[in-house]
Amino acid sequence: MNYNEQYDFYRRAIEETLQAIVPCDVPQPLQDAMRYSLLAGGKRLRPVLLIASYAMLKEDFTEALPFAAALEMVHTYSLIHDDLPAMDNDDLRRGRPTCHKVYGEGMAVLAGDGLLSLAFETMADSAHPKAFDAMKELAMRCGTRGMIAGQCKDLQAEETGGDEETLHYIHLHKTADLLTAPIVMGLTLAGADEKQLAAGREYGRNLGMAFQIIDDILDVIGDEKTLGKSIGKDQEENKCTWTRIYGLEKAREDAQKYTDMAAESLKIFQNQGNFLKILAQRALVRVQ
C-alpha cells in the first residue's frame, strides 16, 4: 500500500469503531449531539497517529482501536467546548454548523462532557494490559497542564495580545500535547521500550508545533470552503498566532524546521517510520 491507501485503511477502521462507540442507551438528544460532532468526518489525525505508531511495532492494531476512538472523542469534546459563544464563538466546524448551533448551548456543554467521560470509560473497559498506562498518558496530555492549559492561555491572550513565550506555550499545550498523546499511547500499547517512547515524544512535539504553525498560516492564506471552517478569525480576534508574532515568512520557515525535526526523530524506527515521516511532510505542502 502507498501512503494514501495506508491512511485510508487506518481511517476506515477508525470510522467503523467511532460509528459504534456512542452507546444506544444514552438519552436523546444527548446521543444525537455527541454523534453529530463525533461523526462529522475530518482527517481523524489523532487516531490515525495512534494506530500508525502502534503499527510501527505490531501489525494487527485491532486492540488499539478503542484507544484511537478515545483520542478522537477527547479531540471532539475540546472542539465543541472551544466553539461555544463563551469561548471562540464559532458557527462553522468541519463544514457544518457547530454543535451548539444545532442542539443549543446547554446540550453542547453536556455533549462535550459526555465525550470526555466516554473516552475514559472506553479505555477503562479495555482489558489491554497497558490500558492503565495509556489512560495516564491521555489524562495528563488533555488536562490542566496539557491541552486545557493551552486553551486557557489562548483565551487570555486574546485580551493581552500575548508574546513569544505565550505563543510557544499555547502551541505546545493546545496542539502538540494532543498530537504527542497518540504517539506515546500507540507505542505504549504495542510494548515499546523507553528509547522508542522518547523518540515518539520528540516526534509528537515537533509534529504538533509544525501543525499549529501551518494552521496559523492557513488562517491567513487558506480557503474557507476547502478548510470547512471560518478563516481570518485569528486576526479578527487578535489571537496569539505564529504569523502575527513572527510574520508569514518566518512562519513558513519554522513550519519547515519543525517538520524536518519530526522526520529526524523517527530515525530509530528505520523504514517502519516512513508513514509518519510522510504524514508530517504532507501537511507542510499545503502552505508551500
Add this chain to the structure above:
Amino acid sequence: MNYNEQYDFYRRAIEETLQAIVPCDVPQPLQDAMRYSLLAGGKRLRPVLLIASYAMLKEDFTEALPFAAALEMVHTYSLIHDDLPAMDNDDLRRGRPTCHKVYGEGMAVLAGDGLLSLAFETMADSAHPKAFDAMKELAMRCGTRGMIAGQCKDLQAEETGGDEETLHYIHLHKTADLLTAPIVMGLTLAGADEKQLAAGREYGRNLGMAFQIIDDILDVIGDEKTLGKSIGKDQEENKCTWTRIYGLEKAREDAQKYTDMAAESLKIFQNQGNFLKILAQRALVRVQ
C-alpha cells in the same frame, strides 16, 4: 469517636488533600477558578462516603484519599457546568457567587473540564493495585449513562414537565450514581468481595434516592441562608421533582422508605456499617 467527630475527622483529611490537589503550574486564572469552586467548603459528602466505605474494611485510609479527592472534583465540575447560564443559570452556590459569575463563562467551562480531567489524572497517578477498577467505576457512574444522562433528562424535563418514569431516571442517574460510585470505589480499593460490593451498590442507590428526594423537599420548605443556595428554583423552572410529581407528604414518606432501605443494605457489614447508617438517617432529620 461519635458520629460527628468521625465525620469531621474524615472531612479534615479530605480538605487537606483537596488543598494540595490543584497543581501550582496550572495557568492563571484557571488555577484560581478551579480552586475557588473546589475549596468552597460544603459537606464533602461523596469523598466522606468513599473514605467511610473504605474504613469499614481497612482502618488506614491514606491510600484512598486521592480517589476521594477525584470524586469531589467530579462533583464540583458537574456543579460548575450545571450552574452555567445555558444550563440551570444559578448565581449562588455554597453561599458564594457561582464560578462563571466570578471568572466568566469561558473560564468556568474550562474549570469544569479541568476538574474532570484532573480527577482522572489524579487516579491514574496512583500506584494502588485497584486504581484501574476504581477509575472504571467512576468513569461509568459520571458518564453518559450515569450522571450526565441524568442531567440531560433533567434539562429536557424543564420543557416537557416530565412524568414518573423520567423522575425516577433523573434521581437515579443525576444523583444516586455519584453517591454509589464512592461506596463501590471505597470498597473496591479496600479489597471487598462481590457480596460486599453488591451490598454497597444497594446502599448507594437507596441513599442517593433518599438524598435527592430530601433535596426536592428542601427546595420547597428550606431556608436559603442555611442551604447556601437559591431555593424555590425547582418550582419556578418547572423541574421534574418528587414533590411536584407526588406531593410533599408522599415525598416525606418515600425519603423515609429509601433511608430505611439504605440502612437495611448495610446489615452484612454489622457494626462496621454504623457510620453509614447514621449518615443516611441524619439527612432525613432535616425534612421531618
